[in-house]
Amino acid sequence: MKKVLVTGANGFIGGNLITALNGNAEILKYDIENTLEELKAFVREADFIFHLAGVNRPLEVSEFNAGNKGFTELILEILKDNDLNTPVLMTSSTQAVLDNPYGQSKKDAESLMFEYSAQTGAQVFVYRLPNVFGKWCRPNYNSVVATWCYNVSHGLPIQINNPDTELNLVYIDDVIQEFIGALNGSASRIDTGFCFISRTFSTTLRQLADMLNTFKESRNSLIMPSLEGDFERFLYATYLSYLAKDDFCYDLEMKEDQRGWLAEFFKSPSMGQIFISRTKPGITRGNHWHHTKVEKFLVIEGEAVIRFRQISGQEVIEYNVSGDRLQVLDIPPGYTHSIQNVGNTDVLTLFWADEIFNQERPDTFYLEV
Structure with missing residues (x-):
């Protein structure tokens, strides 16, 4: 059984990945509460590293560089100091092509990953993820789907600045399936060296809001929209995961x-x-x-x-x-x-x-x- 290190283990993607890997790998969990010494020990032990930790909503702009580029550099330096060429999978962002502090910090981290591969011969898997949606994503943080699912299911208002804004989305289960595929030697990769999630979904903020409001209203009307499409089905599952614990049930008229x-x-x-x-x-x-x-x-x-x-x-x-x-x-x-x-x-x-x-x-x- 492989030993797998997951950084950002308490996060949205990390939590889903660990759940999927449970029983199929020995998992070394690292998150912000762990020490540097624990990180060094985990890196030395790991047969494969899922580097999912990062910073995207810091208090100070300087934290982007430290939390994304800096932390990636730290992991790779530990590997090189121990003459290891352990495979590393890193989650980057589609914002890596944009000229902003977050995007630049992710792009710099990507470059470090490819340099590590060139120097050591190690396999690296760099995924520029678009917006990821699914269960356990924190609302009011960096996901409009999570925030709106939470707000609509709790009877709170949602804010739409431009209803025609388009979203490019991937579903968490597709992400996890791809990551496990990379662990087992079957990553989806393009000629540039980047890896990708094969299935994506596109919608607008208006369409997203309409679907979520329809899900909520279905308890009163009893009319469910069509869930024939995968996106609608995945979104409905995501919406239900944000219901309040005392709101799982509803009455029918007898x-x-x-x-x-x-x-x-x-x-x-x-x-x-x-x-x-x-x-x-x-x-x-x-x-x-x-x-x-x-x-x-x-x-x-x-x-x-x-x-x-x-x-x-x-x-x-x-x-x-x-x-x-x-x-x-x-x-x-x-x-x-x-x-x-x-x-x-x-x-x-x-x-x-x-x-x-x-x-x-x-x-x-x-x-x-």
Whole structure:
């Protein structure tokens, strides 16, 4: 098992990397609370170094140089002083091409890495990362995604200076997968020597804000936006990771009457809706049919009989169903149908319809089976 040093171990990328490596490598964790002597010992022991530590929001501009170029230089000097040519992976930034103190400090650190490789023959992996998003990124620090996920999920306002500003993003799981690939000898590299994350996403601040607000509103409307795209799916997972600990749950409206109750659970413009009902013994629900709408019934508790009749015919088709044996019933159009509780206990049923109920065009017509 390789010994792997991770600098910036308590950070966003470091925490995700260590979690992914757990059980597959012996991890030496270094962060700001560790001593110089510990760093020297870790560097000497390590078979591979993930150099993720850096400074991007200092109190003084001079800290950029010390925390990025200076700390990188320190690690490489320890390696050279011990005649080691340990592979080193470093996270740089797309800002390394910009003329600002942070970008210059990252560019200088990159140069040190390539010099180290040329002098020792060691493998180096330098990643100019764009904005990285995902779980555990600190809000109100240097990530608009993290800050807005936190604020929207906590009911706080977000500030948009220019809604059309474009963001180039990479997802944390893609970053970690690439880094582990580098550890195992399969880094993605271009001719200039830099390494890269193969999948990136592009969005605007306006689009980002709209998606996050839609995620929040979905608890009230029960309507989820399409998560067919990877970016939308990854962003939704990220958003949920910022929910307050006392805000993981939300109530559904239970429409109660003498039959029991019914509650809508989930709606999707592309996938219809899901709802659930509790039906008391002897009670029948349904007795209606649809022109085009189709449904699925699944009894998960209790005993029931589901009946069908083609609306112009006389034959009644019956299916006996029970929570003891999960069976899904397809409800074809043109058949009036009902579900009756024939047991001594309440029946719980999950229903799916292929479209969201439209009060103006319900496609639901009463007719007893």
